Amino acid sequence: MFGNVQETAYDWKFSIFGIPVRVHPLFWVIAALFSSGRGQVDFMRLAIGVACIFVSILVHELGHALTARYFGWPPRILLYHFGGLAFYNPTYGHTPLRSILISLAGPGAGFVLFGLVLAFDFASVSYGFADQISHLGETAIFFLIRINLFWGLINLLPVYPLDGGQVSRSLFTWMMNSGGVTVSLKISILTGAAVAILAAYLREFYIAILFGGLAYQSYTQLKQHDFRSW
Numbered sequence: 001m002f003g004n005v006q007e008t009a010y011d012w013k014f015s016i017f018g019i020p021v022r023v024h025p026l027f028w029v030i031a032a033l034f035s036s037g038r039g040q041v042d043f044m045r046l047a048i049g050v051a052c053i054f055v056s057i058l059v060h061e062l063g064h065a066l067t068a069r070y071f072g073w074p075p076r077i078l079l080y081h082f083g084g085l086a087f088y089n090p091t092y093g094h095t096p097l098r099s100i101l102i103s104l105a106g107p108g109a110g111f112v113l114f115g116l117v118l119a120f121d122f123a124s125v126s127y128g129f130a131d132q133i134s135h136l137g138e139t140a141i142f143f144l145i146r147i148n149l150f151w152g153l154i155n156l157l158p159v160y161p162l163d164g165g166q167v168s169r170s171l172f173t174w175m176m177n178s179g180g181v182t183v184s185l186k187i188s189i190l191t192g193a194a195v196a197i198l199a200a201y202l203r204e205f206y207i208a209i210l211f212g213g214l215a216y217q218s219y220t221q222l223k224q225h226d227f228r229s230w
């Protein structure tokens with residue numbers, strides 16, 4: 001599910017702060033699905049929603065990537081249908097604490113953006129310039145606040161390979177060596193399944209399918225892992 005994502009002729013490639021970024025075409029499709037809402041499609045709202053998802057996920061991945069680069073491991077970023085990924089190769093000086101910090105830096109960067117936009121929104125009311133913000137600006141604020149809070153919280157869930165799952169795997173292997181992977185995979189299966197059931201109940205089917213798939217993936221990994229450790 002999170003393995004190699006094929007390059008296509010429609011990939012958009014650029015670099016930011018010297019970090020190479022590749023955007024897979026399906027990223028735009030899923031972003032548009034999320035922005036369209038449930039009623040009649042408003043194209044301006046759709047475009048702003050897609051732009052806000054793009055900026056938010058890029059900021060999240062930059063959090064990971066810039067931290068990885070700080071530790072001396074050159075990163076690259078991929079935006080695709082399940083959001084984003086920051087790759088890095090911890091060639092030397094790898095420690096559990098460093099990988100935990102890299103995992104937390106993604107949601108951290110998103111929460112910083114969330115805080116800045118929220119502060120701007122409050123300031124616009126307190127200092128009386130709210131009526132000067134256009135309708136489009138208000139729509140962008142609406143999206144940025146929700147996306148960054150939601151994306152950060154979802155990613156902190158201890159489900160592998162989300163950021164929270166990476167943190168839990170690093171923490172448990174750090175604390176209990178060989179048994180750590182098994183414990184973190186069991187937590188991942190239980191949390192993933194619980195979120196999938198809750199999301200299905202709330203009729204958030206994309207989230208339900210995503211977390212159901214992740215729980216199943218952790219289950220497969222657990223079986224392989226137990227098999228290997230016999």
Ligand SMILES: [Zn+2]
Pocket residue numbers: 060061064103106107155163
């Ligand atoms: Zn992340």
